[in-house]
Amino acid sequence: MAGALSGGMKQKLALSCALIHTPEILILDEPTYGVDPLSRQEFWDILLSIHKEGTTIIVSTAYMEEAELCNRIALMHRGDLIKVGEPSGIKEDFPHPLYRVEGENLPKLMSYLNAQDLVQNTQLFGHAVHISFQEEPTEKQWNTWQRECGNLMRTWTRHSPSMEDVFMELIREEN
Numbered sequence: 521m522a523g524a525l526s527g528g529m530k531q532k533l534a535l536s537c538a539l540i541h542t543p544e545i546l547i548l549d550e551p552t553y554g555v556d557p558l559s560r561q562e563f564w565d566i567l568l569s570i571h572k573e574g575t576t577i578i579v580s581t582a583y584m585e586e587a588e589l590c591n592r593i594a595l596m597h598r599g600d601l602i603k604v605g606e607p608s609g610i611k612e613d614f615p616h617p618l619y620r621v622e623g624e625n626l627p628k629l630m631s632y633l634n635a636q637d638l639v640q641n642t643q644l645f646g647h648a649v650h651i652s653f654q655e656e657p658t659e660k661q662w663n664t665w666q667r668e669c670g671n672l673m674r675t676w677t678r679h680s681p682s683m684e685d686v687f688m689e690l691i692r693e694e695n
Contacts, residue, residue: 526556526559527554527555527556527559528555528556528558528559528560528562528563529559531551531552531555531559531563532559532562532563532566534551535548535551535563535566535567539570542575543575544574544575544576545575545576545577545578546570546575546576546577546578547577547578547579548567548577548578548579548580549580550580550581550582551563551567551579551581552564552581552583552586553582560583560586564586564589567579568589584682584683584684584687585682585683585684587607587683588607588682588683590607591606592604592605592606593605593606593607593610593683595610595686595687595690597687597690597691602690602691603686603690607683610683610686611680611681611682611683611686613686614652614681614685614686614689615689616640616641616652616653616654616689617652617653617655617656617657617678618650618651618652618653618678618679618680618681618685619650619651619653619657619676619677619678619679620645620648620649620650620676620677620679621633621648621649621650621651621673621675621676622647622648622649622673622674622675622676623649623672623673623674623675624671624672624674625672626644626647626648626649627644628669628672629649629669629672629673630642630644630649632665632668632669632672633649633651633665633669636665637654638653638654638655638657638661639651639652639653639654640652640653640654641688641689641692643684643685643688645682645684650679650681650682650685652685652689662676
């Protein structure tokens with residue numbers, strides 16, 4: 521009985537049903553929403569395999585790491601298209617130096633950094649903070665910030681933007 525299946529298995533069953541007639545185009549609306557990480561990976565492995573066989577796949581997803589698996593993406597916010605292109609090209613257009621900072625008490629650290637003139641934006645990413653700058657900070661500035669914030673910063677490294685970094689920057693610019 522399909523009703524007794526897990527979320528991931530229900531999604532795989534729905535995909536199998538959609539593929540029975542070997543469609544040229546497959547349109548999926550948030551196919552991995554509510555699915556566990558392992559099933560999400562298996563689902564995307566299936567989609568990539570189907571795509572290699574020639575099927576065009578259109579997917580809507582709120583998961584930015586899934587969007588990066590696509591050939592082309594259209595980022596939307598509040599019903600409007602804000603950026604369209606290949607994931608690598610969209611990320612290359614990120615306009616600011618970006619750093620990943622690890623440390624202690626990240627909310628307090630973010631508050632401190634947001635008060636610095638050079639800081640464009642801060643975004644919490646798990647156990648780190650991504651910080652974009654108006655211009656490249658110097659090592660002297662980093663050392664000053666580390667000292668002034670009570671050594672809340674342990675490490676800072678230049679970081680390539682993720683699709684989520686790009687999306688957050690685009691919607692920040694919009695406001």
